[in-house]
Amino acid sequence: MTGLAIENLSMRFDLPHGGSVQALKDVTLNLAEGELLSVLGPSGCGKTTLLNIVAGFLAPTQGQITMNGHRVTGPDAERGMVFQQGALFEWMNVRDNVSFGPRMAGRKASDYGPNVDHLLDVVGLRDFKDKAVYELSGGMQQRVALARCLANDPDVILMDEPLGALDALTREKMQGLVLKLWKETGKTIILITHSVEEALLLGERLVVMAPRPGRIHREYRLPFAEMGVNADLREVKKHPDFAKTREEILSMIWDMEEEIMGRTEVAQ
Amino acid sequence: MIPFLIYAAIFIASFVLVKKVLRRARPQDFTSLKTVTFGDESAVVSDRTASVVSIATIFLLWGMFTGSTLLPSFLHAPGPFEGTTQFDYTVEAGGQRDSATVTVVVHPIDRDPVLPEVDPGDGFAKNDAAAVGRWRSGLIRVDTNDEIGRDGGAVVVAIDGQPIAPGERVRVADGTVTLSDRGTPNFAPSKGWQMEPIWLPPPEAVASRLMEIASEGFRGATLAEHLGLSLFRVLVGFALGALIGIPLGYAMGLSNWFRGWFDPIVEFMRPVPPLALIPLVIIWAGIGEAGKIILLFLAALWIMAIAARSGVSGVRISKVHAAYSLGASKWQIMRHVIIPNSLPDIFTGARVAMGVCWGTVVAAELVAAEAGAGMMIMVASKFQNTDIVLMGIILIGVIGFAIDMLMRWAERVMVPWKGKG
Numbered sequence: 001m002t003g004l005a006i007e008n009l010s011m012r013f014d015l016p017h018g019g020s021v022q023a024l025k026d027v028t029l030n031l032a033e034g035e036l037l038s039v040l041g042p043s044g045c046g047k048t049t050l051l052n053i054v055a056g057f058l059a060p061t062q063g064q065i066t067m068n069g070h071r072v073t074g075p076d077a078e079r080g081m082v083f084q085q086g087a088l089f090e091w092m093n094v095r096d097n098v099s100f101g102p103r104m105a106g107r108k109a110s111d112y113g114p115n116v117d118h119l120l121d122v123v124g125l126r127d128f129k130d131k132a133v134y135e136l137s138g139g140m141q142q143r144v145a146l147a148r149c150l151a152n153d154p155d156v157i158l159m160d161e162p163l164g165a166l167d168a169l170t171r172e173k174m175q176g177l178v179l180k181l182w183k184e185t186g187k188t189i190i191l192i193t194h195s196v197e198e199a200l201l202l203g204e205r206l207v208v209m210a211p212r213p214g215r216i217h218r219e220y221r222l223p224f225a226e227m228g229v230n231a232d233l234r235e236v237k238k239h240p241d242f243a244k245t246r247e248e249i250l251s252m253i254w255d256m257e258e259e260i261m262g263r264t265e266v267a268q
Numbered sequence: 269m270i271p272f273l274i275y276a277a278i279f280i281a282s283f284v285l286v287k288k289v290l291r292r293a294r295p296q297d298f299t300s301l302k303t304v305t306f307g308d309e310s311a312v313v314s315d316r317t318a319s320v321v322s323i324a325t326i327f328l329l330w331g332m333f334t335g336s337t338l339l340p341s342f343l344h345a346p347g348p349f350e351g352t353t354q355f356d357y358t359v360e361a362g363g364q365r366d367s368a369t370v371t372v373v374v375h376p377i378d379r380d381p382v383l384p385e386v387d388p389g390d391g392f393a394k395n396d397a398a399a400v401g402r403w404r405s406g407l408i409r410v411d412t413n414d415e416i417g418r419d420g421g422a423v424v425v426a427i428d429g430q431p432i433a434p435g436e437r438v439r440v441a442d443g444t445v446t447l448s449d450r451g452t453p454n455f456a457p458s459k460g461w462q463m464e465p466i467w468l469p470p471p472e473a474v475a476s477r478l479m480e481i482a483s484e485g486f487r488g489a490t491l492a493e494h495l496g497l498s499l500f501r502v503l504v505g506f507a508l509g510a511l512i513g514i515p516l517g518y519a520m521g522l523s524n525w526f527r528g529w530f531d532p533i534v535e536f537m538r539p540v541p542p543l544a545l546i547p548l549v550i551i552w553a554g555i556g557e558a559g560k561i562i563l564l565f566l567a568a569l570w571i572m573a574i575a576a577r578s579g580v581s582g583v584r585i586s587k588v589h590a591a592y593s594l595g596a597s598k599w600q601i602m603r604h605v606i607i608p609n610s611l612p613d614i615f616t617g618a619r620v621a622m623g624v625c626w627g628t629v630v631a632a633e634l635v636a637a638e639a640g641a642g643m644m645i646m647v648a649s650k651f652q653n654t655d656i657v658l659m660g661i662i663l664i665g666v667i668g669f670a671i672d673m674l675m676r677w678a679e680r681v682m683v684p685w686k687g688k689g
Contacts (some may be wrong), residue, residue, distance in 0.1 A: 074592075100596075134685055
């Protein structure tokens with residue numbers, strides 16, 4: 001079986017001064033190959049924890065993840081990750097960053113070289129390949145991170161608020177780029193975001209999570225990603241269904257936030 | 269006091285001159301148009317003119333107060349009196365009083381004086397001639413040629429008409445006269461405001477001493493050998509310290525057991541100044557090369573271990589995670605992520621360690637050594653060769669500065685990503 005199965009995942013963190021926090025409770029999700037899933041939720045709902053467990057950086061307290069028929073026990077090249085801040089290696093130039101995965105796998109430059117150059121073309125950084133990564137703008141760094149992830153040819157790409165630190169204009173362009181890459185490469189993508197608009201645009205499926213304990217609140221199947229592949233993203237946003245869904249989800253998250261605030265007030 | 273006032277005056281005057289007068293004509297650039305520069309630390313850069321004037325001022329003051337021949341003489345602070353002067357003394361013997369004149373030749377101490385012929389004059393007190401060295405003072409036995417001497421009951425009662433008793437002092441032209449307990453005048457020519465070479469030699473004396481020692485050597489070793497030996501000790505001690513300290517720091521950054529094992533040792537040894545180890549090292553290893561190198565090794569070891577440890581601990585976890593999910597093995601992460609990420613910290617540590625080592629080696633050589641920069645100035649000070657001491661201090665400073673510059677340059681070339689992650 002290909003794809004990704006998340007079964008009954010629970011995660012509990014012990015606090016240093018006693019007590020514990022239930023970050024995730026009974027999260028079950030199945031992803032088919034090539035699906036684009038966006039995960040949305042108020043802060044503190046365990047989105048990043050979920051992604052870290054899928055990536056293999058954290059071991060869940062309960063439940064398991066199965067990928068390509070085997071159980072996930074740690075990080076692996078089959079699951080690539082794009083972080084909020086590029087997490088680039090600033091001691092390497094752009095090209096060396098992008099070719100990091102193939103080089104670590106011991107592949108020859110003649111083997112991975114054309115693909116790396118192609119990816120640099122795709123993300124529009126061909127002229128910057130010899131530059132140091134700290135000389136690039138935030139948007140360019142994020143594109144390097146995307147290319148680096150793709151160069152390693154993972155089965156699943158995990159994105160942890162990859163566009164969160166970018167300005168609005170760059171962000172919109174990058175959203176287009178993510179859609180384009182999704183369509184061209186056919187990768188399974190899980191994207192975490194705190195922007196409702198982004199979640200709608202970049203999710204065939206959209207999961208809204210609720211906090212305390214972190215759990216799946218609602219799931220949507222959306223047409224906007226498919227539309228966005230062929231049309232201008234701004235056109236997609238004008239679609240009446242887009243506005244309607246956005247309002248629905250916004251008020252849902254708003255209610256959750258209110259509930260949290262209310263609870264803290266009571267606790268005080 | 270006066271040198272400080274002159275220093276402050278030059279500081280203020282040059283500031284006003286440069287800022288208000290010379291730069292007023294300049295076009296107004298962007299920085300000068302910034303409304304907020306006070307408190308914007310990035311807007312504060314070292315003013316080259318100020319640096320040049322500052323250094324020139326130090327040499328100017330040095331030259332002024334040592335009577336340097338490099339400066340035109342009108343810039344000199346008043347020097348010590350040199351030449352011929354006179355004062356009168358009055359003796360009383362058996363109810364009689366008589367006066368006579370003493371002619372004093374004040375001469376540079378490295379030159380023999382020529383005593384002038386003086387006419388003995390009338391009366392029982394006769395005129396005298398004497399020589400006193402510059403900056404020195406001298407007892408003048410005025411009674412030796414008198415008809416009635418001290419043993420005959422003659423007593424000096426006045427100098428230049430001012431009454432004086434034993435232990436008292438009067439001002440005369442170009443100096444002071446103190447009457448000793450036994451009644452002999454002691455003449456001290458006025459010293460002026462300049463420093464005696466034994467306290468502070470003029471710049472040209474230091475420069476010529478530098479030339480002399482550079483060509484002839486000092487205490488059986490040339491200048492290059494003295495400095496080279498000190499540098500050699502620093503380099504070997506530092507290299508050994510880095511060789512052990514960096515892997516130790518890595519181990520402490522990567523393993524709980526190593527961290528727990530070495531933390532108490534490192535944290536205890538870090539605040540111990542290396543200078544405090546000198547006596548122990550001398551007891552254990554003697555004053556030879558081995559002792560010096562052990563000391564410098566210890567000085568560099570903890571600094572390098574702590575630098576490497578913080579370099580490893582400081583790696584952003586997302587970088588390690590990124591490398592893992594790109595398929596890197598532990599060893600590859602060590603080699604391609606953790607080590608390069610720690611290099612900026614290691615370079616910072618190396619700069620500190622080199623500075624500390626250089627200071628420690630000089631101190632260790634001051635205590636005991638057969639050769640080296642510290643030994644050179646220590647031995648020179650025992651013979652009051654202040655010029656060699658000054659020369660040594662300047663050379664030690666220049667070398668320390670050069671080491672730091674070299675380390676900064678190496679840092680720029682080798683870890684250009686420092687502070688940019």
